[in-house]
Amino acid sequence: MINFKLELAEMLAGSDLGMDLDEILSLIEIPPDRDMGDFAFPCFKLAKAFRKAPPIIAQELSEKLALPPSIDRAQPLGPYLNFFVSRGVLAREVITEVLTRGEGYGSSDIGKGKRAVVEFSSTNIAKPFHIGHIRSTVIGNALNHIYRFCGYDTTSVNYLGDFGTQFGMMIAAYKLWGDRDRIHQDPIRELLKLYVDYNQLALEDPEKMDEARRWFNELENKNPEAVELWTWFKEISLGEFNRVYKMLGIEFDSYNGESYSSQFIEGVIEELNEKKLLVESDGAMIIDLEDVDLPNMIVIKRDGSSTYITRDIATAQYRKREYDFDKNIYVVGSEQILHFNQLKACLSKMGYAWSKDCVHVPFGMISLKDVTLSTRKGQVVFLEDVLNLAIEKTRDIIDARNPDLENKEEVSKQVGIGAVMFQELFNGRIKDYVFDWDSALNFEGETGPYVQYTQARAGSILAKAGTTVDPDFDSSAITMDTEAQLIMEIYDFPRRVVEAMEKYEPSYVTRQLIEISKCFNKFYNNCPILSADEKTKRARLALVAATQQVIQNGLALLGIQSPEKM
Ligand code: ARG
Helix, strand or coil: CCCHHHHHHHHHHCCCCCCCHHHHHHHCECCCCHHHCCEEEECHHHHHHHCCCHHHHHHHHHHHCCCCCCEEEEEEECCEEEEEECHHHHHHHHHHHHHHHHHHCCCCCCCCCCEEEEECCCCECCCCCEHHHHHHHHHHHHHHHHHHHCCCEEEEECCCECCCHHHHHHHHHHHHHCCHHHHHHCHHHHHHHHHHHHHHHHHHCCHHHHHHHHHHHHHHCCCHHHHHHHHHHHHHHHHHHHHHHHHHCCCCCECCCHHHHHHHHHHHHHHHHHCCCEEEECCEEEECCHHHCCCCEEEECCCCCECHHHHHHHHHHHHHHHHCCCEEEEECCHHHHHHHHHHHHHHHHCCCHHHHHEEEECCCCEEECCECCCCCCCCCCEHHHHHHHHHHHHHHHHHHHCCCCCCHHHHHHHHHHHHHHHHHHHCCCCCCEEECHHHHHCCCCCCHHHHHHHHHHHHHHHHHHCCCCCCCCCHHHCCCHHHHHHHHHHHHHHHHHHHHHHHCCCHHHHHHHHHHHHHHHHHHHHCCCCCCCHHHHHHHHHHHHHHHHHHHHHHHHHCCCCCCCC
16 A cells, blocks of 8 residues: 555655654654644754745745645645645545455554563463453553454463462461352352451461461472362353353454463472572562662572462473463553563573563553442452343343344343453553443444444445445545545554564554544535435445455454344
């Protein structure tokens, strides 16, 4: 496809401005308002060499530049020279590209030959899959898709929290109060209750905490009773979690979590010893990170057990061996920024140049009005309940809007779950946010349902037209502002995907889908399609098909379905 910006820059570079191509490329902007033009070249930097004020330079350039065929006109506006892309060329190039590439429109081979491990969700065994996990789960899933779309060979990993002292606590609690039948009936709630009650007990009686530590030690040493209970907790928890992953349409290539790494711990300790990185402190073994301004990290506790970060060191090494990654991405909340800084510092001290390829992608907290999300106190909002409620609420909305819709149940799922996911991905990930039903499920706002609906509307126009889309449409029929603006947003989609990949920020894709949808709805309101003359109708139908395709591609990247009818 034509790179309009590059064509423009090449033309300017050949116009004796005393600037090279790269400099010009870095200066060209997109105007804040598309009515001003599609691209803008600021003339400030030329003022010195030309000994003229920027607005005068912009004026003079507009008169003398020899524009390439892809650019229609140049218009000075203050110190900027604004350019308008030729509508016919734009329509021809972009629509044809979308229609020929189909599901591949927006993909690239930037990451070709490279591997990315994308770790996300990383739920904890014997604990609820609660609303707080939705962020890592949905953002990580989107990043995994985006990296693959950009050509990376990706591996999605659910780094299960299935090891550590809390499992000693679970076993001790089970030995005290456990009831197999009750647990089978409502696994997570019962296990959570054991955990919460034992925590309470340990607060009153510190000896109980030692008891839990002993059991974790037994687990690390493969005591059969401990292993049996732990395996069972893990099975029933995964059974519960997989229901939620299925609802979200998420799959993992690997579930190797904390326990998996425990087999490598001894090797890690040996290596750290050899590299003289371990220091004794108060009975524990630590790594001193003072020289890099980070708190020391405990590798082996006083009781001889490994820690969370030790397991992460082992895991990073294992991933490098197993996948030879170019990027090892951790989608984990911002409360663990320090943890990942320590991890990277440690890997770098161990001499691994690839420590720089380990990337922590943090995100802010989600909260619901009036509900705390702390597991320790036992007050939890289960993600499954939130998703089911979203489906229910959507069913009510559909009953009111379109009671005769076929497939109502299926569509309610696609839209309800899509709404929750979309809201999750709409804001920059680092911001904290309050989950809000009304805004998530609004069909008119900047929401998932709005985008899904736009795509379904495009589909119904195409169905009504009853003809196949003509890829040889006459692009000279595309003359309206609303058409050109819509095409420009579709043209921007691939660039947004790359930005999302580079910045680990799916919201670039989400927001672009909103822009495309808004432009489509404006176009739809301003330009008759089926009642237009034959030539115009063909061109507009091609544009409708391209819009539907690009929205579907974007939603798929976000992990959201595109219902045919809503
Ligand atoms: N299971 C952990 C938690 O829920 C997150 C794991 C993060 N990943 C890692 N490699 N440490 O807090």
